[in-house]
Amino acid sequence: MAEDASLGDFASEPSEDESDDETAERGDEPASVTVSTDDVEPATATYRVAATPEPCAECATETTRLWRDGERFVCGDCKDW
Numbered sequence: 651m652a653e654d655a656s657l658g659d660f661a662s663e664p665s666e667d668e669s670d671d672e673t674a675e676r677g678d679e680p681a682s683v684t685v686s687t688d689d690v691e692p693a694t695a696t697y698r699v700a701a702t703p704e705p706c707a708e709c710a711t712e713t714t715r716l717w718r719d720g721e722r723f724v725c726g727d728c729k730d731w
């Protein structure tokens with residue numbers, strides 16, 4: 651009766667029980683807020699003073715002070731502030 655009880659040297663393999671919790675944080679990262687300021691209107695109001703009254707492009711009222719409204723000039727009442 652040869653008991654084969656040769657419990658050899660169990661190679662104790664190193665179990666990776668080093669739980670790295672530092673790499674576990676994910677999912678709830680705050681999104682980086684980017685403020686874009688490329689849509690800034692110039693604060694300076696553009697208008698032109700005419701020597702002679704000119705009709706407003708909107709209401710045809712003649713005025714010497716025409717405010718720029720896009721590509722046309724309107725009077726102060728029609729100027730969309």
Ligand SMILES: [Zn+2]
Nearest residue numbers: 706709725728
């Ligand atoms: Zn007008």
